[in-house]
Amino acid sequence: MASATNTNLNAVRETMDVLLEISRLLNTGLDMESLSICVRLCEQGINPEALSAVIKELRKASETLKVSENCPN
């Protein structure tokens, strides 16, 4: 039982490593933490296109905040 769990954990780890490398090559801007969250959301049945729209929207909003931070009034 424990051995099967370990095998599955190793498979997940290897898959995540490959996905992160693909993500870097495609210049998606996802780090390991956000990729892990996205993987779990996809596993929960969230549509990947809808999820990409969410990520782009969040980036836009936080970029606006960071830009305003660098422009003191």
Next chain:
Amino acid sequence: SSSITELLSALCDCSLSGVSWKRRALGGVSRDAFHRALKKKAYGALLSKLFQDGTKRPALRPSPVANTPPRNKVLMMCFDLRVAGCRDEAEALEDLLGRLPEGASSGLTEVDSVLELLVCLAGSAPPPPTSF
């Protein structure tokens, strides 16, 4: 296993990393308020996409690429990279795709959905700084 709401909240946290909240608090914008605004935007984007999917007009023909499996979409990107002269990147991407396990052997249930997400986000980040 977290719920969708918890995961979306964690995604909002990720996008707030690197923001200085000490100075923000002085300006009247609290982290909590901005986090709430981000969550609202996240749900807005998610739900608008879902409603769009539900109102697709049958008269419109779907794009042929829309039904292409994500692995084939990545291969198409490899082709584009080669045409653009980025042979090393194309080969690295093909190699990674070959190493990506399919189905149950990946340990994940939705590995193709994740690949689809990466395809949707491809090139959405600013390019890495080039060294001279």
